[in-house]
Amino acid sequence: MILVNKITLLGLITKIQFLMLYVKSFIFSLIQENTYILYNAFNDCIIIDPGCYDDSEKDVLAEYIKEMNLVPKMLLNTHCHLDHVFGNKFVAEKFGLTLQIHEKEKRVLDFAPASGLMYNLPFDNYSGELFYLKESETIQLGEDKLKIILTPGHSPGSLSFYSEKDGFVISGDTLFNRSIGRTDLPGGNYELLIKSIKEKLMILPDQTKVYSGHGDLTTIGDEKRFNPFLNA
Numbered sequence: 001m002i003l004v005n006k007i008t009l010l011g012l013i014t015k016i017q018f019l020m021l022y023v024k025s026f027i028f029s030l031i032q033e034n035t036y037i038l039y040n041a042f043n044d045c046i047i048i049d050p051g052c053y054d055d056s057e058k059d060v061l062a063e064y065i066k067e068m069n070l071v072p073k074m075l076l077n078t079h080c081h082l083d084h085v086f087g088n089k090f091v092a093e094k095f096g097l098t099l100q101i102h103e104k105e106k107r108v109l110d111f112a113p114a115s116g117l118m119y120n121l122p123f124d125n126y127s128g129e130l131f132y133l134k135e136s137e138t139i140q141l142g143e144d145k146l147k148i149i150l151t152p153g154h155s156p157g158s159l160s161f162y163s164e165k166d167g168f169v170i171s172g173d174t175l176f177n178r179s180i181g182r183t184d185l186p187g188g189n190y191e192l193l194i195k196s197i198k199e200k201l202m203i204l205p206d207q208t209k210v211y212s213g214h215g216d217l218t219t220i221g222d223e224k225r226f227n228p229f230l231n232a
């Protein structure tokens with residue numbers, strides 16, 4: 001009887017340990033953008049900022065999803081600069097998903113193909129229905145939650161997605177390892193960006209992992225201490 005209880009308990013502990021959101025990252029396109037797949041223990045997943053540009057990059061993303069037996073449930077953009085939206089149309093059509101963004105990114109999304117031409121990176125934009133994400137709302141994937149944090153400045157409707165339980169934030173181009181997003185693009189605002197970072201991100205626990213739109217993984221604590229733009 002005691003043995004059975006121990007086995008049951010062990011099984012339970014193992015299951016609880018796996019109840020988390022896993023983060024898989026890819027680096028796509030000439031712009032070296034970080035695309036993220038968040039997936040849970042039941043293989044449901046969220047695709048964030050699919051920056052896959054050409055067919056081989058689209059294959060890499062689709063192959064990973066297939067090999068891992070993942071079921072894409074949501075397509076989110078932190079913001080809609082071209083490097084974060086290249087693969088929206090592909091992902092939406094392949095997995096039957098509706099793009100979810102902040103309302104203020106609609107104009108940025110509409111402008112993306114024109115900026116693609118300017119960068120000599122033409123692409124087919126997503127043109128389906130849009131679902132608008134709102135500040136402080138929660139995205140739910142099974143038992144897992146992501147808090148929507150509005151962090152404008154790099155672009156008008158930039159969002160960060162925060163998992164309190166698993167201790168990470170997807171920061172888009174708002175905050176980078178030892179750097180911050182540029183603010184010289186249309187709709188950018190330096191003061192607003194700094195305010196977003198200090199008031200919305202730096203209040204998260206120091207050990208929170210930061211998965212940025214470009215560059216390496218960092219933590220809130222490390223950026224508090226070492227980010228030159230926040231200590232100026």
Ligand SMILES: [Zn+2]
Nearest residue numbers: 079081154173
């Ligand atoms: Zn950007």
Ligand SMILES: [Zn+2]
Nearest residue numbers: 033083173213
């Ligand atoms: Zn970017």
